[in-house]
Amino acid sequence: MRSLLLAAFASFAVSQTFEASDFNVTEALIAQGVDVASLPGLSGLVGRSSKTACDIACRSLEQLYGNDTIEFQDEPGYSAFTSSFWSGIAVDVKPYCIYKPSSAAQVSVMVLLSRLSQCPFAVKSGGHSAFAGAATIEGGITMSFQNMKSIKLSEDKKIAAVQPGNTWAETLTALSTTGVTVVAGRVGDIGVGGLTLGGGISFLTNQYGLACDNVASYEVVTASGILVTATPQQYPDLYWALRGGGNNFGIVTTFHLMTKPLPNDLLWGGTRTYPEEAFPDVIKTWMDLGFNSPKDPKAGSWLAWLDTGVKLASTELWYAAPDGNESAILAPFYNITAISDTTKTRSHASYVKDNEANNQYGVREVYYVLSAKASVEIGKRAIDIFYKAVPKFASMEGAFPVLIWQHVTDGPLKSSLRNGGNAMGFDANGGPLIIIQVACTWRKAADDDQVYKLTSDILSAIKAESEALDKQSSWVYMNYASQFQDVIASYGEESKKKLKSVAAKYDPKEVFQKLQPGYFKLDRAPKPDARFFSH
Numbered sequence: 001m002r003s004l005l006l007a008a009f010a011s012f013a014v015s016q017t018f019e020a021s022d023f024n025v026t027e028a029l030i031a032q033g034v035d036v037a038s039l040p041g042l043s044g045l046v047g048r049s050s051k052t053a054c055d056i057a058c059r060s061l062e063q064l065y066g067n068d069t070i071e072f073q074d075e076p077g078y079s080a081f082t083s084s085f086w087s088g089i090a091v092d093v094k095p096y097c098i099y100k101p102s103s104a105a106q107v108s109v110m111v112l113l114s115r116l117s118q119c120p121f122a123v124k125s126g127g128h129s130a131f132a133g134a135a136t137i138e139g140g141i142t143m144s145f146q147n148m149k150s151i152k153l154s155e156d157k158k159i160a161a162v163q164p165g166n167t168w169a170e171t172l173t174a175l176s177t178t179g180v181t182v183v184a185g186r187v188g189d190i191g192v193g194g195l196t197l198g199g200g201i202s203f204l205t206n207q208y209g210l211a212c213d214n215v216a217s218y219e220v221v222t223a224s225g226i227l228v229t230a231t232p233q234q235y236p237d238l239y240w241a242l243r244g245g246g247n248n249f250g251i252v253t254t255f256h257l258m259t260k261p262l263p264n265d266l267l268w269g270g271t272r273t274y275p276e277e278a279f280p281d282v283i284k285t286w287m288d289l290g291f292n293s294p295k296d297p298k299a300g301s302w303l304a305w306l307d308t309g310v311k312l313a314s315t316e317l318w319y320a321a322p323d324g325n326e327s328a329i330l331a332p333f334y335n336i337t338a339i340s341d342t343t344k345t346r347s348h349a350s351y352v353k354d355n356e357a358n359n360q361y362g363v364r365e366v367y368y369v370l371s372a373k374a375s376v377e378i379g380k381r382a383i384d385i386f387y388k389a390v391p392k393f394a395s396m397e398g399a400f401p402v403l404i405w406q407h408v409t410d411g412p413l414k415s416s417l418r419n420g421g422n423a424m425g426f427d428a429n430g431g432p433l434i435i436i437q438v439a440c441t442w443r444k445a446a447d448d449d450q451v452y453k454l455t456s457d458i459l460s461a462i463k464a465e466s467e468a469l470d471k472q473s474s475w476v477y478m479n480y481a482s483q484f485q486d487v488i489a490s491y492g493e494e495s496k497k498k499l500k501s502v503a504a505k506y507d508p509k510e511v512f513q514k515l516q517p518g519y520f521k522l523d524r525a526p527k528p529d530a531r532f533f534s535h
Contacts, residue, residue, distance in 0.1 A: 018506050019224040025116045028225050034109060039063060042116065051096070054119035054140055058097035061113065061141075065106060069147075071098040081144065085127045085136065086189075087365040092445075093132050095122070095142035102147040104253040108225040110143055111251065114515050115223075122518050123251055125164040126191020130365035130439075131483040133518035133526060135194065145193065148253065153178060159216055160257045164193030169356070172265075172349040180259035181348050183214040187359055188352035196255055198478035199244050199424065201406060203267060203318050203348070206297035208260055209415025212243040213422055219254040223511035227253070232419040241502040243422035246478055246487070246520050248503055248512050262348060268325065269318030269351055270343030276311040278336050283379045285332045286315065286405070290374050290432040293409035296329040305383050305403040307390045317343060318351075360441065363398065364448065368455045369437040369480040370535065371408070371473040372466040373430070379405070381465040382436055389458050396450060398443035403458075408433040423499055424475060425491035433473055436462055437480045456484070456532040463533070476535045478520055484532040487520040496522070 029036050036042055040063065041056040062070040071077040073094065081098050085091050096119070101107050114121050122137035124144045129135055136142040145165035151174040152161045160182055162171050169188030175181055183202040185195045200211025208214055217231040218239065228250075230239040241249050274282050286303050293299070298320040306312050319327055322345040325334065346354070372378050386403040393399040413431045416422045438455045466472040476490035488496050500522050503512070513521055520526060525534060 018222065018226070019508055021508075023224055025112050029109065029112050029116070032105065032109060032112075032225065034064065050119065050139065053117040054096040057113045057117040057119040057141060058099070061097075061099055061110060064109065065101070069100050069102070069106070071100075073097075081142075082136070083362075086359060086361055087128075087130045087132075088362050089132045089364050089448075090127065090129065090134070090136055091362065093136045093138050095137055096139050097141055099141050099143045100147045101143065101145075104219065104221055104227050107143070107251055107253055108221045108227060110141065111221060111223065111511065112225045114141065115509070115511060118515070120515050120517060122516060123193075123247065124191075125193025126167055126189065126195075128187075128190045128194065128359075129519070130367045131526065133483075135518070137518060143251075145191075150254075151175075153180070153259070158259055160259055162192050162255050162257055164191060164252060164255065166192050168192065168195070169349060169353050172352060175259070176265040176347055176349045179261065179263060181262040181265065182257040182259055183208050183211045184348070184352065185211070186352055187355045188349075189356050189359065192255060193252060195479060197242060197244075197246050197252065200479070203269065203300060203351070204260055204320055206293050206300050206407075206409050206411045207320060209412045209418070210244075210422070211257075213412070213415050213418055214258045214260075215243070215255055216258050217256040218242050218252050219256075220250040220252045222250045223507040223509065236420055237498075237502045238506060240420050241423055241499055244424040244478065244491075245499055245502075247516060248488075248499070248520075248522055249506055250512065262320070265347040265349060266322045266345055267318060267320050267348055267351065268322055268343065268345045269316065270341065272315050272317060272333060272338040272343060273340045274313045274315065274336060274338055279311075279313055279383070281336045282313045282315065283383075284376055285336065287374055287376050287379060287434075288332065289329065290407040290409050290434065292329060293407065293411060293432065296327060297409070297411045299324065299327060299329045300407065303405045305386060305405075306400075307387065311387060363441045363443060364445070364451075366440050366451055366455055366482055367437060367480045368439075368459050368482040368533070369435060369477055369485070370459050370463055370466075370533075371433050371435050371475045371477065372462075373471040373473055374407070374432045374434045375469065375471050378462075378466055378469055378471045379434075381469075382462045385461045385465070386438070386458055389454060392454055393440070393442075393451070396442050396444070396447040399440060399447070399451065400442070401438060401440040401455070404435075404437040404439060406435040406437070408435060423491060423495055425495040426475065430473075433475070435477050435480065452482075452484070452532055455482070459533045474535060481520065482532070483527040484525050484529050485520075485534050486525045486528070487535075488522050490535040
């Protein structure tokens, strides 16, 4: 049956472009070789409870593809899967079943069965979102890409075809002996899928742009179950929307990533940590790096402000070649006395694996973010606001807030215009920008709202200061946004209107708005709440 299904899937995909007004889900399943009449309970679905509908959808997938593709709540693999999420908040979510497809055809059938049964679903690549419901869903189908982990390098080494079940560590390890790499995430256990669809900052971003601006094409299952390949020439509107538009347009089953040269897979990087008395010099030096990036875009940095009992500035420095400590652009950091330094030459693959140690699993997490135009003064005001708020977290068990800055330099802003541009609404001449993020971990669910309020208040105060200094920016980076932030609105009215037009074309029944309700939707935050900062 599997070969018949694949053949039917291929012929169906070629014959269609997007959903017709008289589209029939049952007929689409039949066209893909699915014997709908043999599946349990699919008739008479109208009026049944969502629990019954999800049981029917999950049992149908089990019958079609075997026991190994489905985990139910009473099976050993279920608990192992639900406990594997990075954020303890996501661990709390209990899907009706976990579905593990091994092909785009099997993804397509899941989408169609979801439509037929009205059982909601979520999709997990790496599962590294801080909030619940992004990559898993309560009472529905959580589809995991763990069995879709192919990595294929083209013969000319210009394109790496990577399926979304891969992490960045797996992807970079596979490429490490080839002389080329990709614009990848900087933490090894993050999945390829979510990071790329939300933008994707890399050690190579100042040179080449965001991850989403270095995708040659996307193989994507649309709402009608059709597999299309979106490129700048073929389905260019869908290609544009997938560059920063998130999960609103389809399920990407393969990313064709443009490769970049990296001899011997070697770059340089690590952490230099500075004491409080060095803060004024650190702020200026870090801001100067962003302004000077066009002179040497191989260099980059993020900067974390934390309080471990003493106030510290932890700068992650990198250089996309060996011996970055000898580069002129990073020399000013070495003129500031550090209390620790882990910088060294290492492979791209090992660097992202090393960074996994900074991402503790199983605790409760929040990410919250805004952006501003780079300036020393907004930096000073931001850390002042942050450190005044830190004592307020002390009453919550395990609470550890961190303020993190990242550059968005002229390089990635200009790269965002390539091949028709991306969806994020950047002003290519409006930089450099800085991303200002508050991240916090804590232990108890009872403290959730208090943590959200405190982190929200910090961002609200920094936003007010950016407006007072005329340094405000509306853009919210999807991959660091909280569940209370309306990311798509932050892209601007023009971009939002175009994104909704693309969605209406490829998903007129709003499958990816209603049946896949998690993450950042076209008209709302994942969990809209007027009590908390949005953008």
